[in-house]
Amino acid sequence: MEQKPTDLELIQNVLNGETDQYALLVKRHQRFVFTLALRFSKNREDAEEIAQDCFVKSYKALGTFKQTAKFSTWLYTITYTTAMTFLRKNRLDTTSIHDESTILQLENQTSSFNANGYEKQDSHAFLNIAITQLLPDDAAIITLFYKGEQSLEEIGEALHMEPNTIKVKLHRARQRLKEKLQYLLKDEVKELL
Numbered sequence: 001m002e003q004k005p006t007d008l009e010l011i012q013n014v015l016n017g018e019t020d021q022y023a024l025l026v027k028r029h030q031r032f033v034f035t036l037a038l039r040f041s042k043n044r045e046d047a048e049e050i051a052q053d054c055f056v057k058s059y060k061a062l063g064t065f066k067q068t069a070k071f072s073t074w075l076y077t078i079t080y081t082t083a084m085t086f087l088r089k090n091r092l093d094t095t096s097i098h099d100e101s102t103i104l105q106l107e108n109q110t111s112s113f114n115a116n117g118y119e120k121q122d123s124h125a126f127l128n129i130a131i132t133q134l135l136p137d138d139a140a141i142i143t144l145f146y147k148g149e150q151s152l153e154e155i156g157e158a159l160h161m162e163p164n165t166i167k168v169k170l171h172r173a174r175q176r177l178k179e180k181l182q183y184l185l186k187d188e189v190k191e192l193l
Contacts, residue, residue, distance in 0.1 A: 005021075005024070007025060007028070007070070007071035007072070008067060008071065010022070010024050010025050011025070011062060011065060011071065014059075014062060015062060015063060022059055022062075025071070026055050029071075029072060029075055030051065030055070032072075032076075032147070032148055033051045033054055033055070033075065033076070033079050034047055034048065034051045035143060035147065036076060036079050036080075036083070036140060036143055036144070036148075037050035037051045037054070037079060037082075037083055038132075039131065039132070039134075039136065039139035039140050039143050040080075040083035040084070040086075040087060040136040040139070040140065041083065041086065041087070042132055046086065046090070049086070050079070050082055050083050050086050051079070053082050053086070054075065054078050054079045054082050057078050057082060058074075058075055058078050061078070069154070069157060070154065072148070072150075073150065073154045073157055073158050076144060076148065076150070076154075076158040077157065077158040077159075077160070079158075080140060080158055080159055080160075083136070087136070126181065126184050126185055127181070129184060130177055130180035130181045130184055131143065131177065131180075133180045134173065134176055134177060134180065135176075137159070137169065137173075138169070138172070138173035138176055138177070139173075140159065141155060141159070141166060141169050141170050141173050142170070142173050142174070142177060144158065144159075145170055152166045152167050152170070155170075
């Protein structure tokens with residue numbers, strides 16, 4: 001069985017002129033970069049644009065990558081910076097969970113959820129809905145910690161914050177996520193948490 005090259009091996013190959021090897025890095029990290037971009041933009045088209053920009057920027061800056069951190073941490077730092085720049089440029093509106101149209105949309109989703117019965121797969125959908133209702137920084141920290149399995153130090157490096165700050169923000173983000181889930185699921189939240 002052939003062993004897959006590591007990120008560092010792929011980077012070295014790209015830097016040595018094998019530019020087609022970069023496609024393997026993109027394939028390996030595209031899903032998570034897109035997910036993180038979506039947490040910030042809350043819009044699929046914008047998230048795709050942010051993710052594409054991230055990979056273009058990381059390709060151009062690949063020679064500056066210092067191998068003291070994981071490539072994924074470096075890439076998520078670029079994703080965070082690119083998303084923040086994109087949001088500032090486009091001044092995207094944020095929607096409150098208490099906005100009337102949002103409440104109607106969530107009530108419709110909750111109604112169909114109750115009509116279909118409670119299933120474990122649906123819990124992930126509600127978790128994702130709740131995460132999209134968080135502020136972008138909270139959503140990013142939750143995503144990096146739980147889905148990206150990044151340490152507090154790695155998240156701090158990616159978001160340009162101290163690990164202790166990330167720890168506090170993660171705790172607060174969990175609290176806000178719990179509140180969103182309680183709002184969405186009412187009694188069912190006890191089974192998820």
